[in-house]
Amino acid sequence: xxMKRGYYxxxxxxxxxxxxxxxxxxxxxIFTLPLYVPDYHFYLLNLVLVHIILAVGLNILVGYxxxxxLGHAGFFAIGAYGTALLMLKMxxxxxxxxxxxxxxxxxxxxxxxxxxLRLEGxxxxxxxxxxxxxxxxxxxxxxFFGGRTGIQVPPLDIGFGFxxxxxxxxxxxxxxxxILLVIAARNIMKTRVGxxxxxxxxxxxxxxxxxxxxxxxxxxxxxxxxxxxxxAGGLFGFVLGYFNPEPFNLILSIIFLVMVVVGGLGSIxxxxxxxxxxxxxxxxxxxxxxxxxYIGDFLVAVSNRWFTVVGxxxxxxxxLGLIMIGIVIFEPLGMYGVWLRIKKxxxxxxx
Amino acid sequence: MFGQLIMEGLAIGICYAxxxxxxxxxxxxxEVVNFAQGEMAMLSxxxxxxxxxxxxxxFWMAFIGTMIFAVLLGIFIEFAFLRPAKDPSLLGLIVITLxxxxxxxxxxxxxxxxxxxxxxxxxxxxxxxxxxxxxxxxDWTIAVFITAxxxxxxxxxxxxxxxxxxxxxATQQNQHAARIMGIRVERVFSFAWGFSSMxxxxxxxxxxxxxxxxxxxxxxxxxxxxxxxxxxxLMSIPGVVIGGAILGLLENMFGxxxxxxxxxxxxxxxxxxxxxxxxGLFAKHYVKKV
Numbered sequence: 001x002x003m004k005r006g007y008y009x010x011x012x013x014x015x016x017x018x019x020x021x022x023x024x025x026x027x028x029x030i031f032t033l034p035l036y037v038p039d040y041h042f043y044l045l046n047l048v049l050v051h052i053i054l055a056v057g058l059n060i061l062v063g064y065x066x067x068x069x070l071g072h073a074g075f076f077a078i079g080a081y082g083t084a085l086l087m088l089k090m091x092x093x094x095x096x097x098x099x100x101x102x103x104x105x106x107x108x109x110x111x112x113x114x115x116x117l118r119l120e121g122x123x124x125x126x127x128x129x130x131x132x133x134x135x136x137x138x139x140x141x142x143x144f145f146g147g148r149t150g151i152q153v154p155p156l157d158i159g160f161g162f163x164x165x166x167x168x169x170x171x172x173x174x175x176x177x178x179i180l181l182v183i184a185a186r187n188i189m190k191t192r193v194g195x196x197x198x199x200x201x202x203x204x205x206x207x208x209x210x211x212x213x214x215x216x217x218x219x220x221x222x223x224x225x226x227x228x229x230x231x232a233g234g235l236f237g238f239v240l241g242y243f244n245p246e247p248f249n250l251i252l253s254i255i256f257l258v259m260v261v262v263g264g265l266g267s268i269x270x271x272x273x274x275x276x277x278x279x280x281x282x283x284x285x286x287x288x289x290x291x292x293x294y295i296g297d298f299l300v301a302v303s304n305r306w307f308t309v310v311g312x313x314x315x316x317x318x319x320l321g322l323i324m325i326g327i328v329i330f331e332p333l334g335m336y337g338v339w340l341r342i343k344k345x346x347x348x349x350x351x
Numbered sequence: 352m353f354g355q356l357i358m359e360g361l362a363i364g365i366c367y368a369x370x371x372x373x374x375x376x377x378x379x380x381x382e383v384v385n386f387a388q389g390e391m392a393m394l395s396x397x398x399x400x401x402x403x404x405x406x407x408x409x410f411w412m413a414f415i416g417t418m419i420f421a422v423l424l425g426i427f428i429e430f431a432f433l434r435p436a437k438d439p440s441l442l443g444l445i446v447i448t449l450x451x452x453x454x455x456x457x458x459x460x461x462x463x464x465x466x467x468x469x470x471x472x473x474x475x476x477x478x479x480x481x482x483x484x485x486x487x488x489x490d491w492t493i494a495v496f497i498t499a500x501x502x503x504x505x506x507x508x509x510x511x512x513x514x515x516x517x518x519x520x521a522t523q524q525n526q527h528a529a530r531i532m533g534i535r536v537e538r539v540f541s542f543a544w545g546f547s548s549m550x551x552x553x554x555x556x557x558x559x560x561x562x563x564x565x566x567x568x569x570x571x572x573x574x575x576x577x578x579x580x581x582x583x584x585l586m587s588i589p590g591v592v593i594g595g596a597i598l599g600l601l602e603n604m605f606g607x608x609x610x611x612x613x614x615x616x617x618x619x620x621x622x623x624x625x626x627x628x629x630x631g632l633f634a635k636h637y638v639k640k641v
Contacts, residue, residue: 014601055543066442068441068442068445107588114626115625116634118623118625122384123625123629123630123631125445126577126578126581126618126625127625129574129618130617131618131622133574133615133618134615134619137612138615140612141400174456247622250570254449254452254453257446258446258449258450261442261443261446265442303461306462307461307462308462308463312461314458314465314566315457316457317453317454317457317460318453318461319456320450320453321450321456321457322450322454324453325446325450326455328436328443328446328447329432329435329436332439332440332443347404
């Protein structure tokens with residue numbers, strides 16, 4: 001039934017025709033999304049896509065290679081500033097500036113990967129955290145990067161005379177890049193490189209013994225992950241249109257980690273699910289919590305009695321915190337684990 | 352001038368160390384890096400603020416009330432969030448404490464709002480004494496030094512001579528063996544979290560007097576304290592004090608000459624130190640068994 005009889009069956013992109021059918025249906029659905037969804041939702045959808053790129057990239061590092069990073073907001077910022085500045089100051093076209101910014105981020109990822117060779121656990125988390133803060137401090141204090149006031153991104157000119165202005169048109173661009181990167185990540189995981197990453201996660205000493213070059217693959221993992229973060233950051237800049245150093249802080253790094261953990265460590269689907277859920281929660285539901293039916297009124301009443309209504313906007317971080325804790329306690333595989341269990345249940349249903 | 356810089360750096364460094372001790376105590380017993388430490392202390396400081404300014408109680412009563420609250424908060428977080436997680440990975444533990452951090456931050460923001468509030472200790476900054484020529488020391492600094500010294504001596508005696516202290520060390524080295532020897536590991540964890548939360552609250556009150564109180568005010572000091580603890584090796588209490596002192600001195604020196612880069616000096620130092628000694632300056636590097 002589910003047996004794999006050969007190596008090529010294991011590494012093929014679509015496991016079966018059923019998967020192929022549903023994948024194509026889903027692709028058609030998301031490409032025709034503007035037909036069913038009002039335009040004002042596309043700002044949120046763009047953010048979701050950007051975060052999906054980032055979460056998939058971070059999952060390569062955290063979920064597959066088992067290295068922790070609390071500095072991904074730094075790579076995200078490098079991507080955002082890199083793309084915008086390459087286009088503004090060097091007049092590079094978008095399709096050159098974006099990968100270039102990604103490679104700059106990857107280079108910094110490689111640099112950060114070097115200390116990571118000797119560090120693990122808490123020591124690695126403080127090193128990556130320090131890296132993220134350092135990047136933000138440099139960007140915030142150097143006038144070349146626009147300083148505290150931030151920078152206005154150039155118009156999104158994708159060549160051939162097309163300039164993307166609306167959120168829907170940006171959606172298509174980001175969607176295509178996202179699909180390419182997600183498929184790339186999926187394929188990386190099925191190659192020699194991906195298996196080396198997983199071997200390092202499961203036991204780095206054993207991996208070294210069977211001939212995995214730890215130096216090369218650990219730094220490579222950081223670089224790939226940073227590349228994804230850089231691309232995501234570059235697109236993020238265009239989604240916002242205008243940005244300053246403020247959002248790229250430690251909390252953002254934590255939220256990226258939350259996306260990966262909530263979605264499911266070590267699975268591409270998990271990154272996608274987690275990024276979608278957390279982004280929608282953060283930017284849509286929890287932002288307008290007072291307008292939510294029933295719950296909103298109740299929370300306002302509670303706030304008046306024991307808390308302050310002004311502080312109700314902080315309710316979002318309470319929910320996120322509870323989600324993080326709950327996921328680790330009840331379902332360490334995250335939403336991907338829930339998905340697996342649902343699938344297992346229905347496979348033999350009704351028996 | 353130079354003496355004054357050293358004095359101020361040392362004072363803030365010891366303050367980092369005080370808070371770092373709280374991090375170290377939890378790591379020493381349960382090998383959890385507690386990212387929620389800063390926010391636990393922040394919430395306790397808010398309780399102190401509430402008692403002092405809203406209820407207008409005298410300081411010593413506020414202090415006792417805060418200490419009780421801090422201990423209960425620490426025990427609660429360990430009991431509610433850490434204990435139910437069965438066999439969590441290191442990343443899982445970090446995510447739980449990060450979640451607790453966001454949770455507590457949200458609660459504090461909900462209750463007290465984001466605006467900055469004044470918090471004052473009985474030890475003022477304006478009451479100064481001239482130790483040597485050109486070196487001025489204020490009451491706050493003296494209080495920090497005395498607290499740190501007492502705490503150091505107490506912890507040294509505690510970990511060496513009391514049964515509970517030895518039990519904590521045993522738990523850190525091997526949980527299962529400690530359990531077999533009759534140590535109630537869960538109680539040791541509860542105690543460690545409560546105790547560490549209390550020390551954190553004391554340190555946070557010093558920080559609060561130095562700046563203002565708002566839901567994010569412990570973020571920076573926590574990162575510095577954590578950095579100091581990592582510098583000292585996360586395991587040894589003298590290590591974290593020396594690490595904190597080094598950090599405070601370096602930061603103050605840099606802050607004087609290049610004020611713009613003050614916030615990142617600490618982390619650059621940490622990264623460089625970790626590259627050379629991956630387990631910090633004062634910890635023995637345990638080789639992991641396969």
